[in-house]
Amino acid sequence: MSTKIYITGYGAIAALGNNVAEIKASLFAQKTGIRQGEKPYSEKYKVGEIRFSNAELIEHFDLKNDASRTALLGMVAAKEAFKNHVLHPDIRTGLISGTSVGGMDVSEKEYLKFLNGEVDNKEVYRNHPSGTTTQQIAASLGIDAYFNTISTACSSATNAIMMGARLIQSGQLDRVIVGGTDGLSQFTIAGFNSLMIFDEEWCRPFDETRKGLNLGEGAGFIVLEGENSLSKTAKTPLALVTGWSNACDAYHQTASSPDGSGAVLSMTEALSVAGLQASHIDYVNAHGTATPNNDLSESHALIRVFGEQVPPFSSTKSYTGHTLAASGGIEAIISILSIQEGILFPNLNFSTSIAETNLTPILTVTKAPVTHVLSNAFGFGGNNSTLIFSKI
Amino acid sequence: MAFIHSITSIAHQDTFAKKNIWDTISILDETSSLVHPDYKEYIAPAALRRLSPILRMAIAASNYCQTTCDSPFEAISVGTALGCLTDTEKFLKTIHTTSGSILSPTAFIQSTHNTIAGQISLELKNHAYNMTHTQNSLSFELALHDALLCVNAGKSNVLAGAADEAIDFLNRLNDSLIHAPVAFTSGATFLVVDQKTSPIELLAVDLHFSATNYKDSISKFLKQNGVLFTEMDAVFVANNADFSPQENVVNYINYSGFYHTASAFGMHMAHDWLLKEDKKYALIVNNLVADKLGLILLKKTNK
Numbered sequence: 001m002s003t004k005i006y007i008t009g010y011g012a013i014a015a016l017g018n019n020v021a022e023i024k025a026s027l028f029a030q031k032t033g034i035r036q037g038e039k040p041y042s043e044k045y046k047v048g049e050i051r052f053s054n055a056e057l058i059e060h061f062d063l064k065n066d067a068s069r070t071a072l073l074g075m076v077a078a079k080e081a082f083k084n085h086v087l088h089p090d091i092r093t094g095l096i097s098g099t100s101v102g103g104m105d106v107s108e109k110e111y112l113k114f115l116n117g118e119v120d121n122k123e124v125y126r127n128h129p130s131g132t133t134t135q136q137i138a139a140s141l142g143i144d145a146y147f148n149t150i151s152t153a154c155s156s157a158t159n160a161i162m163m164g165a166r167l168i169q170s171g172q173l174d175r176v177i178v179g180g181t182d183g184l185s186q187f188t189i190a191g192f193n194s195l196m197i198f199d200e201e202w203c204r205p206f207d208e209t210r211k212g213l214n215l216g217e218g219a220g221f222i223v224l225e226g227e228n229s230l231s232k233t234a235k236t237p238l239a240l241v242t243g244w245s246n247a248c249d250a251y252h253q254t255a256s257s258p259d260g261s262g263a264v265l266s267m268t269e270a271l272s273v274a275g276l277q278a279s280h281i282d283y284v285n286a287h288g289t290a291t292p293n294n295d296l297s298e299s300h301a302l303i304r305v306f307g308e309q310v311p312p313f314s315s316t317k318s319y320t321g322h323t324l325a326a327s328g329g330i331e332a333i334i335s336i337l338s339i340q341e342g343i344l345f346p347n348l349n350f351s352t353s354i355a356e357t358n359l360t361p362i363l364t365v366t367k368a369p370v371t372h373v374l375s376n377a378f379g380f381g382g383n384n385s386t387l388i389f390s391k392i
Numbered sequence: 393m394a395f396i397h398s399i400t401s402i403a404h405q406d407t408f409a410k411k412n413i414w415d416t417i418s419i420l421d422e423t424s425s426l427v428h429p430d431y432k433e434y435i436a437p438a439a440l441r442r443l444s445p446i447l448r449m450a451i452a453a454s455n456y457c458q459t460t461c462d463s464p465f466e467a468i469s470v471g472t473a474l475g476c477l478t479d480t481e482k483f484l485k486t487i488h489t490t491s492g493s494i495l496s497p498t499a500f501i502q503s504t505h506n507t508i509a510g511q512i513s514l515e516l517k518n519h520a521y522n523m524t525h526t527q528n529s530l531s532f533e534l535a536l537h538d539a540l541l542c543v544n545a546g547k548s549n550v551l552a553g554a555a556d557e558a559i560d561f562l563n564r565l566n567d568s569l570i571h572a573p574v575a576f577t578s579g580a581t582f583l584v585v586d587q588k589t590s591p592i593e594l595l596a597v598d599l600h601f602s603a604t605n606y607k608d609s610i611s612k613f614l615k616q617n618g619v620l621f622t623e624m625d626a627v628f629v630a631n632n633a634d635f636s637p638q639e640n641v642v643n644y645i646n647y648s649g650f651y652h653t654a655s656a657f658g659m660h661m662a663h664d665w666l667l668k669e670d671k672k673y674a675l676i677v678n679n680l681v682a683d684k685l686g687l688i689l690l691k692k693t694n695k
């Protein structure tokens with residue numbers, strides 16, 4: 001039993017905007033959300049920071065108190081995605097969220113108090129587990145038929161979308177909200193700093209002079225429905241998820257293989273699941289973190305999969321920063337916008353192609369017919385995943 | 393159809409690479425500690441030095457499972473509730489105690505939940521599907537459920553498993569993070585699921601996220617699988633309170649100690665119990681946390 005997987009809702013928050021409409025406007029204006037950080041631990045870096053404190057998020061978006069930033073951002077995006085939907089006993093509805101650090105932003109503060117010999121609030125640690133962030137997002141929507149958290153680092157949301165599509169195809173769920181969320185924390189910023197892969201300037205994906213990434217934060221969720229659910233909700237689908245794949249690079253815990261083996265596997269398999277040829281892809285929303293390692297490896301992989309006809313591609317992390325587990329969710333929405341609008345969104349801050357691969361990303365907002373979009377996400381642990389979104 | 397091909401655990405019992413763990417297991421006393429295998433047999437010395445306990449346990453158990461298969465795993469699905477806590481805590485301490493900006497990245501790199509599945513793939517040079525599920529007390533059942541999806545989609549030798557590790561700090565959080573009847577501990581269980589027949593069939597996995605009436609949920613699940621609760625020859629549970637003493641109930645926490653994915657050890661106990669007994673059905677009931685319910689149904693194939 002195979003059903004088409006329809007997308008019938010989307011919601012996001014990132015430094016680029018507080019909802020999909022704002023994000024779309026920023027993309028059209030080629031306006032990045034990355035700025036100098038404002039928190040004590042982010043002020044040295046350029047980051048895609050959302051300018052609401054946790055308390056401001058709760059007030060502005062009318063959210064449940066006592067949750068981590070990851071959960072709060074997830075609630076904002078998931079609520080927007082599900083806003084025109086209603087729960088119904090005949091439509092089994094689940095939620096799958098990807099996150100890398102869960103409630104770290106609140107637990108790290110209490111843990112610091114503990115280390116300093118001060119009194120920490122033990123209740124705060126209840127918000128730490130990644131699974132709890134998802135449980136809180138699910139509760140905010142009243143979903144209790146199924147929820148799950150995928151944690152495959154930077155490909156978490158991509159894998160959550162894939163998991164959702166598989167659960168619908170296997171008949172386990174009718175409708176599922178899928179995506180990811182990650183709030184910035186000192187833990188993450190210190191971690192990527194320790195890896196020495198930050199660019200102190202604006203990140204330059206696929207540029208010869210790229211030095212590293214800018215971190216970001218946010219959440220992005222989409223609603224998936226099978227035919228069975230769609231016949232009941234009567235929604236007008238925005239697009240389809242037609243291909244998905246998850247493969248493992250098995251090369252190094254954090255670095256990508258030089259020839260992009262895992263990425264080639266995941267893109268090839270996703271094309272095969274979608275029943276498409278490489279030549280059918282109109283746009284690639286690349287992982288494109290702007291680290292020297294990722295962009296070279298991904299460029300090699302693109303050439304291995306597409307040959308001399310690499311489709312128009314860009315990394316929209318130059319707008320959002322690398323939002324880690326959320327990136328696959330936010331980039332899924334950008335891919336859907338590309339299909340809806342017939343627009344290829346450009347890669348910012350690019351001037352010179354990587355000498356070894358000589359690929360040039362999209363440089364201006366370009367009108368083009370977009371039927372199939374391929375979106376990559378590669379994470380620590382060699383967790384490489386690819387999704388294909390298609391026009392209805 | 394899905395069958396269990398090998399299953400192994402590292403726990404407070406001598407349960408690693410054993411023919412049947414019922415030859416050695418007993419109810420734990422408070423002085424027991426983890427029984428580690430000789431990791432050098434499964435992990436290269438250079439890697440071993442930098443690996444935290446959870447990674448050592450998961451890699452050794454997975455490598456053992458791979459040795460029992462004739463071809464590489466075609467999917468790897470891991471569940472962990474709290475992930476790599478040793479490295480997470482180590483990196484948090486480093487951030488707060490190191491002045492200047494030079495930090496060692498090792499603990500950070502090994503702190504993400506998917507380090508477990510990632511390191512398994514890296515050790516085995518395995519390029520297949522690789523997934524990490526983390527949903528508190530139901531993390532193992534979600535990983536196993538995914539493994540079943542993989543088997544039903546035609547994948548062979550699917551590795552499923554769970555690992556969690558305790559750090560001392562967790563005991564401070566008893567009664568806030570979770571209400572644990574005994575001290576937190578660590579454990580890892582990994583198994584291979586395949587369409588090929590074996591003595592024990594994995595009939596079904598079921599998940600409930602707001603279970604108000606356990607008995608109803610269990611009856612409904614069993615009915616969907618064509619059996620009755622009275623046909624269960626043994627029921628392995630995390631909490632006896634929901635069952636009467638007449639119901640052949642075994643509390644697996646008494647054998648594994650407390651960790652969120654201990655139901656994987658409960659499944660190992662159920663699997664080996666069916667292997668040795670002349671019985672047909674075993675049910676694993678993960679009722680560790682109120683209103684969250686995981687159900688796993690096993691059947692002996694020659695019965």
